[in-house]
Amino acid sequence: MENKGKTMMVLVVVAAVMMGLSVQVTMAHPCGSTFFSALVQLIPCRASVAPFSPIPPNESCCNAIKVLGQPCLCVLVNGPPISGVDRSMAMQLPEKCSVNFEPCELVEKKE
Numbered sequence: 001m002e003n004k005g006k007t008m009m010v011l012v013v014v015a016a017v018m019m020g021l022s023v024q025v026t027m028a029h030p031c032g033s034t035f036f037s038a039l040v041q042l043i044p045c046r047a048s049v050a051p052f053s054p055i056p057p058n059e060s061c062c063n064a065i066k067v068l069g070q071p072c073l074c075v076l077v078n079g080p081p082i083s084g085v086d087r088s089m090a091m092q093l094p095e096k097c098s099v100n101f102e103p104c105e106l107v108e109k110k111e
Contacts, residue, residue, distance in 0.1 A: 031072035035079050038072040045093060051086045062097035070094070074104035 031038065044060035047053060057065070065073065076082075077091055094101040 031069070031075045033068075033072050033075075035075060038068060038076055039082065041068050041072075042076065045090075046084070048093065048096075049085045049089045051084070051089075053086075053089065057093055057096050061093070062099070065093050065097050065099055070101035070104070073101065077104045 033041070041064050042049075042061070044064050045057055047055045048057040048061055073090075073094065077087055091104060093099075
């Protein structure tokens with residue numbers, strides 16, 4: 001089981017790097033982090049945002065959400081797809097962690 005978690009973390013990091021995540025966030029989203037660094041901060045939440053996961057966010061995850069802040073969470077939710085992450089579950093993290101964030105506005109993706 002421990003090996004599966006390490007594999008998942010490696011896959012997330014590789015996917016993030018492959019997506020060109022060094023792009024800085026625009027002024028419309030006042031997040032002081034790059035997409036990749038914001039993603040890394042939320043590693044403690046990975047079990048809670050896996051598709052169909054019944055695992056609630058733990059204290060480390062909730063602390064990471066508070067430190068990251070709403071603008072950076074919204075950048076992640078609206079960013080490129082992240083393998084193994086259910087976006088709707090990620091959007092529920094602030095509520096599950098009793099953090100009072102405004103909801104993220106979903107950005108429509110143009111094909």
